[in-house]
């Protein structure tokens with residue numbers, strides 16, 4: 281199934297094009313001297329039906345598995361195009377466009393749409409155990425006359441399986457991921473609002489006066505650097521001895537260890553951001569944030585480019601996006617405000633002066649003598665600006681009721697799926713997690 285999924289994915293990918301420069305032949309080039317060519321050697325424009333007929337190993341694949349390849353290929357391709365444009369705009373290395381899925385190097389995986397319970401249904405079989413069933417039909421009947429087949433994947437889950445739209449099975453990592461729409465959170469109104477200031481000293485300050493420090497990732501960063509240094513050494517030695525460093529087992533081990541340490545740091549960061557964002561959204565009815573696009577410009581150059589610092593900065597950006605989507609799910613306004621002067625304005629009398637800020641931590645107003653922690657004062661200003669934006673109508677609540685009908689349908693399908701009798705367990709269970 282994973283092979284078939286990859287085949288179909290690559291067929292879709294083969295329709296993508298790239299620019300090639302300096303072809304010489306001016307007739308076919310655009311004014312920039314480049315020409316569009318397909319990324320692979322062969323272009324396949326088969327429909328799902330034709331592909332089934334042409335390639336026998338696709339013939340028995342369920343339609344909802346085959347269909348998923350087109351959308352996932354497209355998502356991945358355009359996400360990369362967007363990422364490259366962003367990186368290019370910020371003067372960073374753009375990075376590569378994705379290539380074909382590799383049989384040798386990539387994970388063995390496939391995705392199946394749920395589509396309101398039509399395939400990839402899930403049954404709970406125990407407190408932490410369940411069964412994902414994917415059904416299909418063979419092109420010709422077996423000797424006993426049956427055409428239908430079903431694949432049953434036993435999973436052990438760490439959290440309740442919510443309503444989902446598709447199931448991604450990764451056989452290499454032994455993981456099953458359910459893709460769920462963001463669940464609506466029931467929000468208890470507390471009457472409180474908060475402004476959040478992201479400080480240069482790696483802290484998140486709230487207008488209520490609390491500080492939240494990012495988790496210390498220096499050990500992870502040191503691990504990454506240590507393994508990268510060993511990789512560099514291994515490259516030097518390989519060059520001296522005239523071999524290819526890629527084939528060295530030690531090099532590969534260090535590369536994997538570096539990736540593992542970086543992934544561990546990312547997990548710590550994501551967990552921290554999720555917890556803080558959840559707490560902020562649960563406890564408040566209005567959240568004000570700095571508009572990061574603007575604050576990046578004003579604070580440029582203040583950050584040391586150490587690996588640890590880069591990791592922490594990535595955590596701060598994520599916190600903001602988590603607060604935004606969790607806030608939207610809870611139906612509370614999350615307002616991004618212009619950070620201009622927020623760290624220099626006095627919250628008490630609104631006097632703006634650079635001298636108001638005595639040091640990194642202390643704010644004392646030259647006009648009225650108001651004293652506060654500098655970050656708390658800035659967070660307060662952000663909250664005031666957010667309140668003004670809401671009061672003046674510059675910020676309006678976006679409604680997200682469009683998919684209510686679809687959600688109902690999915691719920692009905694899920695209920696049907698849940699009522700089916702579980703079949704016999706199969707193989708060692710895979711672990712499931714929510715996306």
Ligand SMILES: [Zn+2]
Nearest residue numbers: 626629645648
């Ligand atoms: Zn003042």
